[in-house]
Amino acid sequence: MKIFLALLVCIPLVFTSCGEDNDDNLVASANVSFKFSHKWDNTTINSSNLTTETVTNANGEVISMTRIRYLISGLQLVNSDGTTYSFDGYKFTDLEDETTYNFTPEINNIPTGIYTLKFIWGFSEEDNIDGEYLDLNSASWNWPTMLGGGYHFLQFDGMYNVDTIPSPFNYHNGTARVSMGVFEQNYASIEPETPINITSNAIININMNIAEFFKTPNTWDLNVLNTPLMPNYDAQKMMQENVLSVFSIDGVTQ
Amino acid sequence: MKNRIIYLLLIIFVWSCSKENASDTETYEPTPLPLSIPQIFLENIIPPVIPNNNPQTVEGVALGKKLFFDTKLSGDQTMACASCHAPQNAFTDNIPTSIGIDGDFGNRNSMPIYNLAWNYGERFTWDGKELSLERQALEPVENPVEMHSDWDDVIDRLQSDAEYPELFRLAFKTNTITKELTAKAIAQFERTLISANSKFDNYSLGQATVTPQEQNGFNVFMDEERGDCFHCHGNTNNPLWTDNIFHNNGLDTTFADLGLGGVTGDSNDNGKFKSPSLRNLAYTAPYMHDGRFETLEEVIEFYSSGLQQSSTIDPLMKKVDEGGVNLSMQDKADLKAFLLALSDPTFLANPDFQE
Numbered sequence: 309m310k311i312f313l314a315l316l317v318c319i320p321l322v323f324t325s326c327g328e329d330n331d332d333n334l335v336a337s338a339n340v341s342f343k344f345s346h347k348w349d350n351t352t353i354n355s356s357n358l359t360t361e362t363v364t365n366a367n368g369e370v371i372s373m374t375r376i377r378y379l380i381s382g383l384q385l386v387n388s389d390g391t392t393y394s395f396d397g398y399k400f401t402d403l404e405d406e407t408t409y410n411f412t413p414e415i416n417n418i419p420t421g422i423y424t425l426k427f428i429w430g431f432s433e434e435d436n437i438d439g440e441y442l443d444l445n446s447a448s449w450n451w452p453t454m455l456g457g458g459y460h461f462l463q464f465d466g467m468y469n470v471d472t473i474p475s476p477f478n479y480h481n482g483t484a485r486v487s488m489g490v491f492e493q494n495y496a497s498i499e500p501e502t503p504i505n506i507t508s509n510a511i512i513n514i515n516m517n518i519a520e521f522f523k524t525p526n527t528w529d530l531n532v533l534n535t536p537l538m539p540n541y542d543a544q545k546m547m548q549e550n551v552l553s554v555f556s557i558d559g560v561t562q
Numbered sequence: 563m564k565n566r567i568i569y570l571l572l573i574i575f576v577w578s579c580s581k582e583n584a585s586d587t588e589t590y591e592p593t594p595l596p597l598s599i600p601q602i603f604l605e606n607i608i609p610p611v612i613p614n615n616n617p618q619t620v621e622g623v624a625l626g627k628k629l630f631f632d633t634k635l636s637g638d639q640t641m642a643c644a645s646c647h648a649p650q651n652a653f654t655d656n657i658p659t660s661i662g663i664d665g666d667f668g669n670r671n672s673m674p675i676y677n678l679a680w681n682y683g684e685r686f687t688w689d690g691k692e693l694s695l696e697r698q699a700l701e702p703v704e705n706p707v708e709m710h711s712d713w714d715d716v717i718d719r720l721q722s723d724a725e726y727p728e729l730f731r732l733a734f735k736t737n738t739i740t741k742e743l744t745a746k747a748i749a750q751f752e753r754t755l756i757s758a759n760s761k762f763d764n765y766s767l768g769q770a771t772v773t774p775q776e777q778n779g780f781n782v783f784m785d786e787e788r789g790d791c792f793h794c795h796g797n798t799n800n801p802l803w804t805d806n807i808f809h810n811n812g813l814d815t816t817f818a819d820l821g822l823g824g825v826t827g828d829s830n831d832n833g834k835f836k837s838p839s840l841r842n843l844a845y846t847a848p849y850m851h852d853g854r855f856e857t858l859e860e861v862i863e864f865y866s867s868g869l870q871q872s873s874t875i876d877p878l879m880k881k882v883d884e885g886g887v888n889l890s891m892q893d894k895a896d897l898k899a900f901l902l903a904l905s906d907p908t909f910l911a912n913p914d915f916q917e
Contacts, residue, residue, distance in 0.1 A: 447805075474871075
């Protein structure tokens with residue numbers, strides 16, 4: 309909210325400075341929105357093939373996927389001069405529902421320029437308030453109070469070893485429980501390095517490579533870590549490390 | 563976010579009240595009757611779904627209630643909606659699959675009726691075949707193993723009745739009765755069937771206490787290492803106690819009833835059925851889509867040790883290779899105690915819901 313207010317304060321300043329500028333270098337502005345696509349390495353995964361595609365993870369297990377839902381928040385674009393533009397709200401994505409792939413912030417007008425993207429995987433500790441968001445409650449997205457409460461960041465359910473004897477995995481990520489009653493925040497700050505050149509109204513394309521959840525830096529062995537993982541501190545921290553390489557910038561449409 | 567929605571609702575509420583008070587003698591309009599949203603829903607979940615073309619009205623709900631209990635809707639005029647959806651059973655019946663007017667049994671357990679306006683995805687019935695409450699209400703009337711009637715006959719009976727044409731005029735400003743208006747009225751009544759006054763609701767609101775056994779049962783429910791019920795059946799922040807979506811919960815290795823797959827035609831959906839709400843289990847036995855389990859003990863034992871592997875089993879049925887989550891005797895008993903604390907006796911006794 310503070311960042312949002314700061315942004316509101318910035319907007320008149322931008323316009324004021326434009327108004328006083330009598331020559332031709334007016335700063336143009338652009339509306340931005342975000343479009344997320346999802347792949348398993350080079351294979352696009354969407355609602356039509358999520359449950360039918362068979363893939364192999366870095367550790368060699370053959371996998372089928374049943375559902376992938378995830379939460380991100382705190383989207384920011386950082387200008388090359390260091391100015392940060394923050395976008396209100398959070399984005400809850402269900403791969404079965406393609407209407408959830410896109411995100412258009414309520415206030416999304418920024419000056420043209422070169423930016424980098426930052427966002428939060430899940431909710432920051434400040435935002436991860438148990439029961440606070442009615443739409444997420446209605447989606448049963450809550451993280452149990454006994455594990456620190458708040459919300460899931462990821463629910464990735466499927467079967468592994470589908471080529472031999474299939475078994476379920478529930479790769480669910482959220483607050484990490486250190487010990488009974490002691491919790492550790494587990495969100496991640498996602499900061500792809502690829503510069504984003506905004507010249508006019510733009511859709512920023514972001515790709516999620518699902519395979520990376522099992523790959524970097526921790527090669528995930530589903531034969532060992534399958535379910536339950538929510539109360540497993542080490543598994544939760546490994547997920548937090550692996551998510552850092554999941555997202556990348558996939559160009560800008562403008 | 564929560565406060566913003568509450569304020570919005572308050573504004574809508576105040577606005578609708580002031581509108582109601584405006585003098586309006588020239589053109590008759592039915593009286594709006596907004597759903598009375600329980601505090602525990604208002605504080606936790608998004609507003610209910612009311613179709614724009616079927617707003618709740620005093621007259622519409624009253625008509626829907628009369629129709630719901632009226633045997634005129636069945637072929638031989640012996641059966642009403644309430645025959646299989648009885649108030650004293652939280653609007654279901656107490657047999658595995660329901661019996662129609664010709665003595666034939668259907669293949670599904672009668673679903674209880676409550677909190678249906680909060681079914682955001684608007685897929686109704688065990689297999690998700692019905693895409694709105696209004697459309698659902700059309701189906702049992704002509705189903706040969708249910709009311710086995712004909713809508714034209716039903717409309718004739720209602721149209722020639724001494725009371726109904728005037729009741730339709732009051733509800734819908736026309737005394738020409740149609741099956742669509744009949745279904746709209748029934749849907750309005752069904753949306754008023756709200757159950758949110760269980761012991762556990764009052765505990766969540768800080769107005770009641772639960773026993774240590776019920777508290778441990780809730781912990782079993784919420785513990786991924788024990789019951790792990792919450793991924794499909796809600797939690798204190800989603801007090802519907804269902805996700806309202808479809809899962810294969812591991813009942814069978816092969817499917818006599820395809821469930822959702824029979825509706826979508828997608829073999830990946832075979833064996834999937836709607837997660838029912840866990841409210842009012844004290845009154846809604848037997849359980850599952852085919853009513854195969856007579857008691858809650860059997861249901862809990864099934865999830866504990868009776869899961870069956872199949873091609874579409876939900877991965878949330880995580881210990882299927884061990885038969886289930888293998889709860890201790892104590893945890894099973896405690897889980898049952900917690901589940902029963904989700905039952906709402908005031909829902910059964912509500913005079914607005916009786917014939």
